[in-house]
Amino acid sequence: MVTSMYDCIRVDSMDTATIERCVTRAEQLQVDVCFLSTTYSHKTDLDTVHSQIQDIDTNITLKLGAIVKRDKAQPMTKAVKSAREHADMVMVAGGNLVVQSHACRMPEVDVIDTPYAGRKDSGMDHVLAQTATANNVAIGVHFNDVQYSYGKRRLFTLTHIRTLVALCQKYQTPYICYSLATSPWEMHSPRDMAALLNITGMSVQEALHAVIDYPEAITERSETVNLQDFVRPGIRRESS
Amino acid sequence: MKLNLLPPTMREKQRYIVIRIISDAPVPYTDFTKALQKLCTQLFGEVTTATMKLWVIKNLYDAENGKAVVKVQHGYVEMLRFCISMVRHIEKQPVVLAVEGVTGTVKSAQNKYGVPQQS
Structure with a gap:
């Protein structure tokens, strides 16, 4: 069976040449599918990225990702529904517990990105983990968060990841690991990124799900969720 | 006087990790x-x-093509x-290190x- 390795990079305010360099680096690092994510404020953000990647000649599959960053639940819900129609992956920036708890209840959300961002705890508890599992919302672990932090901050980040790993194992919550690189020098091989989850308490097989199986499920699901008659996972509106 | 080779049952298993070094200029072995x-x-x-018994094999280090083989004790590969993936800079030069593969012998790595x- 052929398995595809996934990664996600951040292309906010990147010019076409830099995106091209990132894509070439992704090819070198054995990435098969690459999500090019941008902070979502309006549909035009995704259109800009889409126009930039159209002329790139590459062997890997490029997909669009939207990062929704809002302080309150209501604007987040609105932005997610809007982004869902245009993006292949919708990520909600973590850190705010109210926003996160709403995001866990939305089947339109694919990933909650770094729930521990700017917090003194992991940002997820057993209730949120169970809700996320029910709605197939994955927890995103950001490799460069560990790489680009030092001392106390790195220790806390690893501790939070360890807590998230334990929750994901107990409640079968999906999880993914990505670099969210902003330059070609920040990119990593997906197999090496899975080693982060391995050292924080997962087996090698479980860690590999984070870069192979769960991102693949997200791409498959995004095709279903973007359909007009979609209501919830497993429920479709009957056409009259 | 040279020490005798340990019996096979007492020798520790090793793994050889082939690393690809991506950088603008060649990275010296010592760095x-x-x-x-x-x-x-x-x-x-x-x-x-x-305990890891980390060892970068010098005669297999290829700075020009950016390839290195690191010996490590079995069980510490991950x-x-x-x-390896946490390395960002080597002597202020940005680098990306990626594992190409893991083998049980030097011969299969080659x-x-x-x-x-290398000579």
Whole structure:
């Protein structure tokens, strides 16, 4: 069976040449599918990225990702529904517990990105983990968060990841690991990124799900969720 | 006087990790070794790094083509993989290190991943 390795990079305010360099680096690092994510404020953000990647000649599959960053639940819900129609992956920036708890209840959300961002705890508890599992919302672990932090901050980040790993194992919550690189020098091989989850308490097989199986499920699901008659996972509106 | 070779049952199993070094300029062997050992010690501590028996094989190090083979004790491969991916700079030069493969013998590392024997 052929398995595809996934990664996600951040292309906010990147010019076409830099995106091209990132894509070439992704090819070198054995990435098969690459999500090019941008902070979502309006549909035009995704259109800009889409126009930039159209002329790139590459062997890997490029997909669009939207990062929704809002302080309150209501604007987040609105932005997610809007982004869902245009993006292949919708990520909600973590850190705010109210926003996160709403995001866990939305089947339109694919990933909650770094729930521990700017917090003194992991940002997820057993209730949120169970809700996320029910709605197939994955927890995103950001490799460069560990790489680009030092001392106390790195220790806390690893501790939070360890807590998230334990929750994901107990409640079968999906999880993914990505670099969210902003330059070609920040990119990593997906197999090496899975080693982060391995050292924080997962087996090698479980860690590999984070870069192979769960991102693949997200791409498959995004095709279903973007359909007009979609209501919830497993429920479709009957056409009259 | 030379020490005798240990019996096979007492020898520890090793793994050889083939690493690809992506950088603008060639990275010297000493700088690469120092960077890897420093980061390993920083992340896992002196005791674990000593148990890992980390060793960068000098005659298989190819600075021009950016390839290195690192010997590590069996069971510590994932730890080393994590260490390798955490390297950002070597002597202020930005680098990306990626694991190409893991083998059980030097010979298979040379055959599978085309690591040339350096003089």
